[in-house]
Amino acid sequence: MPTLVRTNSYADPDFTLRKQFGKASFRPYQREIIQAALDHHDVFVQAATSFGKSLCFQLPAVINNGITIVISPLLSLMMNQVEALRSANVDARTLNSNTSQEERDRIYQDLASGHPRTRLLYVTPELCSGDFFRKRLKIVYQHKELARIAIDEAHCISEWGHDFRKDFKRLSWFRETFPDVPIMCLTATANDQVRRDVLSTLGLDKTPERVKSFTMTAYRPNLHLEIRFTSDEANDRFDNFCAWMKGVYERRGSEERRLEIDALGQRVENVSGIIYTTSRDECEAIAVALRQEGIGARPFHAKLSKDTKEETLNKWINNDPGYDIIVATTAFGMGIDKDNVRFVCHWRLPKSFEGYYQEAGRAGRDGKASYCFLYYSREDSNRVFNLTMRDSKEGSNRDARIKSLQQLIAYCEDTTGCRHAAICRYFGETAVPVCDYACDWHKDSSDLKRRMKTGLASEEWVSTQQQEGAFDGVNWYD
């Protein structure tokens, strides 16, 4: 295999981990992944949320000479990682719609020099399709300074993925243009079909001997998974949530817990969480209603001003009073590395299985027990289904979306087995995880069956409503 990247012969991954990243030791498999990258392999990494995927390309980027281009669809992720790297004295930068003209000029000049000082450059996939950026990268490549291409959220490349994006498909340009530059793909959520599609779209399957794949379990043992059943008629999400939240505050406020919480310098109400819902209006309404109940909740959605979003996010991250819970539209929190999120609540059914698990995965990044519950109603499943049919064009991506949604609905309505096992099965794993009472089925399977029977509207009723068009024309995602 041609060797393009010059490697700093003094660099030792353990030393770099401690010195530059301030971490004592590698987590399982990180060392092997990093070594494969340093050995110039193409690398495919699939690992659960919070595994520590970013380090797998950040550390080689620090050791290798040259620049690593990191492609990510998430602005918040880019900003967060660049900030963290810069505070660890790594020259990381980002080019995206928020980058100032001055910084943009500086980065382009740096690239045009052929010997960039920047070690990691975070960019959007859209930028990679542009001629101007491509020409700059060619200069860097000619000077043998293009170390690696890292593609985060790599499932977006595949039309079989839940989050397919056209610009990701065009990333095939990298292998065509720079055949000897290694590529690393990272994702938390891909099935076998998506994995194969990612490798073939990028052209990595043409040289299978260069590819090292690391597919780790999706299992997150510290997440406690539960489905709460409801219906349009019962309309009890809010009361149910408030009762639960107040119960948690009460327990934390009890005499023995209080001492512990005071000693940690925490507040009783500092139970950090995210509620995901579908529409902006519902976001606002839930947050207002929760505040009226004395629960510190704030809305977060695309239509808020940049300043409000920044303030909300910062206060939530800092655990400020009144900002314990974020009520958000989908995808909030991706790329935000807040470790003490104690619960994630899905107010409505998400659009895909992968979306559900990625959002739930925002909880418990510190490894401590965290609670993920989803309010499921058959009326919602009809609504989401209709919207998916309406909003996606016919083709393989629509088929994939529908299949994913159907599997999520089946998961919600399943009362016959462990939730963690169902998730691992969905992602194509054959080993059954050992769930330590961390799902509603393991906790009390007969109660689960009872709750489903009494909580859901009957299938006949929902199907009659459906035929009468009761679930058509809703506009949830505005």
Ligand SMILES: Nc1ncnc2c1ncn2[C@@H]1O[C@H](COP(=O)(O)OP(=O)(O)OP(=O)(O)O)[C@@H](O)[C@H]1O
């Ligand atoms: N070896 C390590 N030792 C201690 N902390 C680590 C180690 N590796 C990563 N981390 C920390 O783990 C956290 C999660 O890492 P990261 O954000 O890369 O997760 P991820 O796998 O990308 O997850 P997600 O898919 O949810 O974004 C970060 O705070 C990171 O600093």
